[in-house]
Amino acid sequence: MKEEKIHGLDLSVMRPLIEGLLKNMEGGVFIIDTDMRIMSFNKAAEWITGYCLDEVLGKPCYEIFKSSICEDQCPFDKVIKKGTPVNMRDVPIVGKDGIRITTSRSWFHLEDVHKKTRGLVVIFRDITELTNLRQQLLQSEKLAVMGQLAAGVAHEINNPINGIITYIHLMLKKLDHNDVDPEVWKKNLKLVERETVRIGRLVKNLLNFSRKTEPDLRPVSLSKLIEETLPLLEDQFLIKDINVTKTSDDRIPEILADFNQLQQVVINLILNAVQAVEKKGTIKITLSAEGTKGSECFVNLRISDNGVGIPKEDMNKIFDPFYTTKTSDKGGVGLGLSIAEQIIKAHHGRITLNSEIAKGTEVSVRLPTM
Numbered sequence: 001m002k003e004e005k006i007h008g009l010d011l012s013v014m015r016p017l018i019e020g021l022l023k024n025m026e027g028g029v030f031i032i033d034t035d036m037r038i039m040s041f042n043k044a045a046e047w048i049t050g051y052c053l054d055e056v057l058g059k060p061c062y063e064i065f066k067s068s069i070c071e072d073q074c075p076f077d078k079v080i081k082k083g084t085p086v087n088m089r090d091v092p093i094v095g096k097d098g099i100r101i102t103t104s105r106s107w108f109h110l111e112d113v114h115k116k117t118r119g120l121v122v123i124f125r126d127i128t129e130l131t132n133l134r135q136q137l138l139q140s141e142k143l144a145v146m147g148q149l150a151a152g153v154a155h156e157i158n159n160p161i162n163g164i165i166t167y168i169h170l171m172l173k174k175l176d177h178n179d180v181d182p183e184v185w186k187k188n189l190k191l192v193e194r195e196t197v198r199i200g201r202l203v204k205n206l207l208n209f210s211r212k213t214e215p216d217l218r219p220v221s222l223s224k225l226i227e228e229t230l231p232l233l234e235d236q237f238l239i240k241d242i243n244v245t246k247t248s249d250d251r252i253p254e255i256l257a258d259f260n261q262l263q264q265v266v267i268n269l270i271l272n273a274v275q276a277v278e279k280k281g282t283i284k285i286t287l288s289a290e291g292t293k294g295s296e297c298f299v300n301l302r303i304s305d306n307g308v309g310i311p312k313e314d315m316n317k318i319f320d321p322f323y324t325t326k327t328s329d330k331g332g333v334g335l336g337l338s339i340a341e342q343i344i345k346a347h348h349g350r351i352t353l354n355s356e357i358a359k360g361t362e363v364s365v366r367l368p369t370m
């Protein structure tokens with residue numbers, strides 16, 4: 001029988017080469033047939049999952065990997081029918097020992113030399129550690145920003161508390177003198193109520209922000225997000241007497257995003273602007289949509305300030321983790337922009353900065369629409 005050839009190379013030469021490559025490569029690889037049964041499982045797949053080849057051969061892949069994507073997001077049909085490869089990040093699987101492993105995966109169509117579909121090849125990598133580190137970094141940055149917010153909130157809470165104490169003293173004094181005019185009491189209690197609600201709202205905002213959440217992609221209106229975020233920063237604007245304006249196109253399409261993560265980005269960027277301007281500075285927030293009306297492809301959020309600006313020679317460092325020009329008493333950790341960049345990239349967006357020394361800085365965040 002005539003030996004088949006691939007690109008001029010005999011299969012007899014290619015086979016051991018491919019088998020060796022598959023066996024020894026660092027990425028996990030497995031092959032499933034058209035019934036989703038595992039036909040091949042390399043060494044790295046064993047390391048990652050804890051299963052041995054013998055245990056998985058012939059078993060359906062969903063029984064082995066027990067991934068949450070198996071139920072409704074399995075790309076099997078798409079890859080088999082269309083022949084197009086699919087890549088996914090953050091695919092959770094369960095190892096043999098029951099431990100959750102986060103993987104990144106690529107699926108592609110496997111056909112033989114006669115162009116007959118034989119199944120799928122899946123290449124995967126264990127990115128659990130990477131994902132955990134990313135989460136930790138996000139959380140530590142959040143804590144740093146929270147410290148700054150908490151200082152502002154503490155300052156804000158002090159005023160209503162003083163008001164509440166004053167009214168309580170006043171009412172106690174009136175009680176001492178048997179002066180219990182219901183109308184006056186009602187008025188005073190209403191004031192106490194109003195101030196207490198104000199404190200509650202401040203604390204709730206801070207708690208919402210600090211809560212650690214898994215990335216949760218949902219339709220998000222950037223316009224609403226900004227409206228809900230500005231009150232969190234109000235005390236920062238008040239302290240420095242900063243004029244903040246927000247302008248927006250009529251129609252801003254929704255984007256698919258993690259609300260909390262994007263809020264973290266917006267807070268970081270606005271805090272940078274606040275820290276860059278002098279007293280009575282100006283911060284402009286602009287929202288616009290790009291592309292033809294009705295089918296806009298990007299939403300653009302710009303935050304510009306008339307602050308100190310960034311020297312040209314520093315522009316290539318500002319996204320580096322821990323790069324800061326702020327003194328520690330101002331709370332600079334140097335993580336704000338690097339985290340913002342990471343989050344925006346994870347949303348398939350871009351973040352860019354334009355700056356002129358002594359004139360100001362404009363940050364632009366472009367995010368794809370749904």
Ligand SMILES: Nc1ncnc2c1ncn2[C@@H]1O[C@H](COP(=O)(O)OP(=O)(O)OP(=O)(O)O)[C@@H](O)[C@H]1O
Nearest residue numbers: 272273276309318324325332333334335336337361
């Ligand atoms: N709007 C801005 N105007 C002027 N300089 C800026 C602006 N935004 C960022 N920078 C510069 O980029 C550096 C890095 O910013 P980044 O937000 O990453 O860290 P940080 O603000 O110093 O600290 P953190 O955000 O962790 O509290 C800042 O220290 C500052 O020098």
Ligand SMILES: [Mg+2]
Nearest residue numbers: 268272336337
């Ligand atoms: Mg910052």
